[in-house]
Amino acid sequence: MSLRVVTKADLLQTVRSWRLLGLGVASVFFFAGAAAIFTVLGRLPGGNSGDVSYAAALVSPLGLLFPLIGILIGYPAIVSERVSGTIRILLSLPHSRREVVIGKLLSRVALALGITLAGATAGYVSLILFGSSVRAIEYALVIVLAMSLQATFVAISTGLSAGSSSKTTVPAAGLGTVVLFTMLWGIVVRSIEGLLSILWTGIVGDSFTEFLYGVNPILAFSRLTSLVTSVESRTRMPWGGWWFPVLVLLGWFSIPVLIGIWRFEQAEIT
Amino acid sequence: MPSTPAIEFRDLSKRFGDITALQDLSLTIEQGEVYGFLGPNGAGKSTAINILLGFLPPTEGQATVLGYDTQSESTTLRNHLGVLPDNYQIYTQLTGREHLELAADSKGVDPDLDRLLERVGIREAADRKAGGYSKGMTQRLVFGMALVGDPDLLILDEPSSGLDPNGAKEMREIILDENDRGTTVFFSSHILSQVEAVCDRVGILGDGKLTAEDTIQGLRNQVETESTLTVTVDSITDESVTAVRSLTGVSDVHADRNQLTVHLDEGSKTAVIQALESTGVDVRDFTTEEESLEDLFSLYTESEVQST
Numbered sequence: 001m002s003l004r005v006v007t008k009a010d011l012l013q014t015v016r017s018w019r020l021l022g023l024g025v026a027s028v029f030f031f032a033g034a035a036a037i038f039t040v041l042g043r044l045p046g047g048n049s050g051d052v053s054y055a056a057a058l059v060s061p062l063g064l065l066f067p068l069i070g071i072l073i074g075y076p077a078i079v080s081e082r083v084s085g086t087i088r089i090l091l092s093l094p095h096s097r098r099e100v101v102i103g104k105l106l107s108r109v110a111l112a113l114g115i116t117l118a119g120a121t122a123g124y125v126s127l128i129l130f131g132s133s134v135r136a137i138e139y140a141l142v143i144v145l146a147m148s149l150q151a152t153f154v155a156i157s158t159g160l161s162a163g164s165s166s167k168t169t170v171p172a173a174g175l176g177t178v179v180l181f182t183m184l185w186g187i188v189v190r191s192i193e194g195l196l197s198i199l200w201t202g203i204v205g206d207s208f209t210e211f212l213y214g215v216n217p218i219l220a221f222s223r224l225t226s227l228v229t230s231v232e233s234r235t236r237m238p239w240g241g242w243w244f245p246v247l248v249l250l251g252w253f254s255i256p257v258l259i260g261i262w263r264f265e266q267a268e269i270t
Numbered sequence: 271m272p273s274t275p276a277i278e279f280r281d282l283s284k285r286f287g288d289i290t291a292l293q294d295l296s297l298t299i300e301q302g303e304v305y306g307f308l309g310p311n312g313a314g315k316s317t318a319i320n321i322l323l324g325f326l327p328p329t330e331g332q333a334t335v336l337g338y339d340t341q342s343e344s345t346t347l348r349n350h351l352g353v354l355p356d357n358y359q360i361y362t363q364l365t366g367r368e369h370l371e372l373a374a375d376s377k378g379v380d381p382d383l384d385r386l387l388e389r390v391g392i393r394e395a396a397d398r399k400a401g402g403y404s405k406g407m408t409q410r411l412v413f414g415m416a417l418v419g420d421p422d423l424l425i426l427d428e429p430s431s432g433l434d435p436n437g438a439k440e441m442r443e444i445i446l447d448e449n450d451r452g453t454t455v456f457f458s459s460h461i462l463s464q465v466e467a468v469c470d471r472v473g474i475l476g477d478g479k480l481t482a483e484d485t486i487q488g489l490r491n492q493v494e495t496e497s498t499l500t501v502t503v504d505s506i507t508d509e510s511v512t513a514v515r516s517l518t519g520v521s522d523v524h525a526d527r528n529q530l531t532v533h534l535d536e537g538s539k540t541a542v543i544q545a546l547e548s549t550g551v552d553v554r555d556f557t558t559e560e561e562s563l564e565d566l567f568s569l570y571t572e573s574e575v576q577s578t
Contacts, residue, residue: 004375005375008375013364085357085359089415093373268326
C-alpha cells in the first residue's frame with residue numbers, strides 16, 4: 001500500500017520534469033545514432049571490429065553509459081527531498097522510512113527502464129530502416145542485461161541518496177563508483193592483492209584475485225552478455241558460469257540500498 | 271476514568287551536540303483540547319514537534335502520541351495524525367488535488383476532495399501544479415492535507431505563517447470546527463494573539479524549558495489583576511515608602527528621585543495615593559499601566575530573548 005503510494009508520487013513528480021525528458025530524448029538519439037554508425041562502419045567507435053552484431057557492439061558503450069544514467073536517475077531520490085523539505089510532507093503521512101526508500105527505488109528503476117525501452121526500440125527500428133540485419137532475440141537479451149546493470153546503478157545511487165544529507169556528496173560518490181568500476185578496479189584489485197601478500201605471504205591465490213576482479217558489476221554484465229551474444233568472452237570466466245555474475249549484480253543492487261535504509265532510519269530530519 | 275493523553279512528553283530532553291534544544295520537558299495534552307504551544311523563534315517548539323512526528327529521536331525521556339511511542343510506533347501513530355509541519359516544501363510538479371490524493375491514498379481513505387479543497391479555499395487552483403502556488407496557497411494546501419481522513423489529532427507548526435489576516439482567521443475557524451468534532455489540536459506559534467482566540471490552554475516555551483502553562487483565562491486573570499502605578503511627588507521619604515509597601519496587594523515598590531513605581535497584584539490604587547498623602551507627601555501626578563498578555567509572554571520568554 002505505502003510502496004504503491006510513494007512510488008506513484010515519485011513517478012508523478014519526476015516524470016514531468018525536463019531533466020527526465022532530456023534523458024529520454026538522449027537515449028533515443030544514442031540508440032538510433034549507434035544503429036546508423038554500426039550500419040555504416042560495421043562496428044561502433046571504440047568497439048572491436050570483431051563484433052559481429054549490433055547487440056554485441058553495444059556491450060562496451062552500454063557498460064559505461066548505463067551506469068552513468070543509473071546514477072543520474074537515482075541520486076536525487078531521497079537526498080533532494082531532504083534538502084528541499086518535501087520529505088517532511090511524505091514522512092508526516094503514515095509511511096515508514098524503509099517504505100519511502102524502496103518506493104523511490106521502484107519508481108527510479110521504472111523510469112530508467114522506460115527511458116531504455118524507448119531508446120532500445122528506437123535503435124531496433126532504426127536498424128531495420130537502415131536495412132541492417134538484426135538478431136532480435138540476441139538484441140533483446142543484451143538490452144535486458146543492460147537494464148539489469150542500469151537498475152543496479154540506480155540502486156547504488158538510491159542507497160547513497162538515502163544514506164547522506166548532502167546534495168553534493170551523493171552525486172560525487174555515485175560518479176565515483178562508475179569511475180571506480182570502469183577505470184580503477186584493476187588498480188584496486190592489485191593493491192588489495194599486494195597488501196594481502198605482504199601480510200600473509202603465499203595465501204593469496206589466483207582464484208581470490210579472480211574473485212576480486214569478478215565482483216565488479218560492469219564486468220559481471222559484460223560476462224553475462226558473452227553468454228547471449230556470439231562473441232567469445234574477452235575475460236576468463238572462473239567461478240562457474242552465469243550464477244556468479246548474477247549474484248554480483250544482485251549484491252550490488254541490494255546491499256547499498258540496505259545500508260542506505262539503515263542510515264536513513266537513523267537520520268535526524270531537521 | 272482518564273483517557274489516553276493525546277500527547278505526552280515525559281522528562282524529555284533533546285541536545286544537538288553542545289546545544290540543548292529542549293530540557294526536561296514534561297507536558298500532557300488531553301484529548302479534545304486545543305493547545306497552544308507558544309514561544310519565540312528558536313525556543314524549541316519545532317524540535318518538540320519534530321520529536322512527535324518521529325523526525326528526531328529524543329536524547330532523554332519519552333514522548334507518546336495517543337499512547338503510541340514516537341520512536342517505535344511512529345508509522346502507526348501517523349495514521350491518526352493530521353500534520354502541518356514547518357520547513358516543508360510541496361511537490362512542485364504535482365497539482366493541489368494530487369497532493370490531497372497522496373494524503374488520502376497514504377491513509378487509505380476516500381474523502382470528498384472537492385469539498386476539502388473548497389474548505390481550505392484552493393478549489394479554483396486545484397488542478398494547477400502546486401509549484402506555482404503562493405506561500406499562502408501552499409500553506410492552505412498542506413493544511414488541507416492535514417485534514418484528510420478526519421484525524422484524531424492535528425499537529426500544526428506555525429499554521430498561520432504565510433497567511434494574510436483573513437486567511438489566518440479562516441484557518442482558526444476550521445480549527446475550531448475540527449475541535450467541535452472531537453479532534454485534539456496542538457499548534458505552535460510565536461504570536462500570542464493567534465493562540466489567544468482558539469486555545470483552551472497554552473504552554474509557553476523559553477530556552478528549551480516550559481516556563482508557564484495555564485488556560486487563557488488563567489493567564490488573563492493573572493494579567494488583569496496586575497498593574498503598575500507611577501506616582502510623581504514633591505519628595506520621597508522613607509516613611510512614605512514604608513507606608514505604601516505595607517499595604518495589602520502591593521508586590522513591589524521602587525523609588526527613584528521624586529518618582530515612585532508601585533506594582534500591584536490586587537488592591538486599590540486610591541489606597542496607595544491616600545497612604546502617601548497621609549505621610550505628608552504632596553502627590554503631583556500619577557499614571558497607571560495595565561499589563562497585557564503580550565507583556566506576560568515577553569516576561570516568560572525574556573531569558574530566551576536575551577540569550578539570542
